[in-house]
Amino acid sequence: MTAPQHPVRFAPWVGARYTEGIHGLRVLLVCESHYGNKEHERPTVTPEIIKALALRQVHPQATRKLRKHAHFAKIRTAVTKAKTGVASLDRQAFWESVAYYNYLQEFVSANRQAPQDGAWERSSSAFSQVVRVLAPQLIVCFSIRNGKRITSLSTGIPLAVVNHPSSRFAYSTVKPAIAKQIEEALLRGQHESGFVNNPVYDAWRNATVSAIPTPGTHLPEPHASELHQSRKAAMAALDELQSLSLRYD
Numbered sequence: 639m640t641a642p643q644h645p646v647r648f649a650p651w652v653g654a655r656y657t658e659g660i661h662g663l664r665v666l667l668v669c670e671s672h673y674g675n676k677e678h679e680r681p682t683v684t685p686e687i688i689k690a691l692a693l694r695q696v697h698p699q700a701t702r703k704l705r706k707h708a709h710f711a712k713i714r715t716a717v718t719k720a721k722t723g724v725a726s727l728d729r730q731a732f733w734e735s736v737a738y739y740n741y742l743q744e745f746v747s748a749n750r751q752a753p754q755d756g757a758w759e760r761s762s763s764a765f766s767q768v769v770r771v772l773a774p775q776l777i778v779c780f781s782i783r784n785g786k787r788i789t790s791l792s793t794g795i796p797l798a799v800v801n802h803p804s805s806r807f808a809y810s811t812v813k814p815a816i817a818k819q820i821e822e823a824l825l826r827g828q829h830e831s832g833f834v835n836n837p838v839y840d841a842w843r844n845a846t847v848s849a850i851p852t853p854g855t856h857l858p859e860p861h862a863s864e865l866h867q868s869r870k871a872a873m874a875a876l877d878e879l880q881s882l883s884l885r886y887d
Contacts, residue, residue: 645880646764647743647873648672649681649845651688652772653734657833659775660735661721663823664833666774667713668765668788670781670802671742671753679745680869681876684738685849692733697853699861704854712803717778719809720816737772741765741784758787765791771838775830776823778816796823 650666659665672683680686689695692710696703714732727735743761746753769777769792777797779788785799798819800812857865 643763643884644743644760645884646767647679647681647876647880648684648740649842650737650739650768650772651685651733652737652839652842652846654843654847655735656737656772658735660717660727660732661776661820661824663775663820663827664773665717665736666768666772666777667717667736667738668777668779668781668784669709669738669740670784671740671746673748674745675747676745677870678866680873682845682849682872683852684740685846686852688733688738688846689849690851690854693729693851695851697851697857699858700851700853700856701858702856704852704856709803712807713780716800716809716812716816720813721820722817737774739765739768741781741788758784762787762791767838769793769795771836771842773833775827776819778819796820796826 656664672679672687688710690697690704691707692714694703694706711729714727714729717736718727718732741761742753742757743764744754744757746757765788774795777788777792777795779785779797779799781788781802782799782805788799789797796819798816800815801807853862853865
């Protein structure tokens with residue numbers, strides 16, 4: 639029996655120079671999940687968070703920026719400094735050169751809580767689609783517990799599996815693991831053809847460009863209620879469209 643297909647619900651962040659890459663490679667960064675109530679799920683949550691937390695941008699109607707988050711700074715340092723002799727990239731240049739995706743395609747209710755039963759399995763087909771569309775030459779998985787799943791779905795692409803930035807994260811072990819796979823990917827890249835654009839890639843790039851930085855809780859009324867309703871509507875519309883598409887495929 640064919641496993642049920644669950645499409646990508648949360649568009650990945652795809653930087654403007656992703657196809658040019660970093661270290662000369664198309665790099666896909668994979669973490670675990672978004673946290674929050676299900677009613678806050680929306681298709682552009684990932685690029686919204688990258689803009690707010692990684693790039694330190696602010697929602698135009700927010701009363702303040704979100705606080706700094708070490709998660710994204712650790713990722714940037716680990717990847718840019720894995721290979722010696724390479725100039726460091728500032729945060730804007732780095733994030734515009736990579737793709738970033740959270741594996742789970744449903745919110746986890748709270749930090750440190752386990753996902754709902756079946757959540758990992760329901761997200762596997764979506765990750766496979768991300769790999770097909772983005773055609774990364776290197777995948778860096780920032781999750782030991784998800785490493786086996788990513789390995790089985792990465793279709794032989796060079797893959798570094800390292801600790802999540804919030805759990806036993808040490809550059810002394812993370813950087814060598816990434817560096818080893820960079821070298822492997824560079825060797826393979828000499829024999830690969832170039833990136834082939836496609837409509838889904840364009841849609842994800844558009845989602846990245848159009849996403850507005852998430853304001854967190856720093857949005858006054860009535861803007862907060864309006865944003866909440868627009869998010870729910872966008873998620874419901876995408877879920878319905880994907881449900882119809884799967885039904886008639």
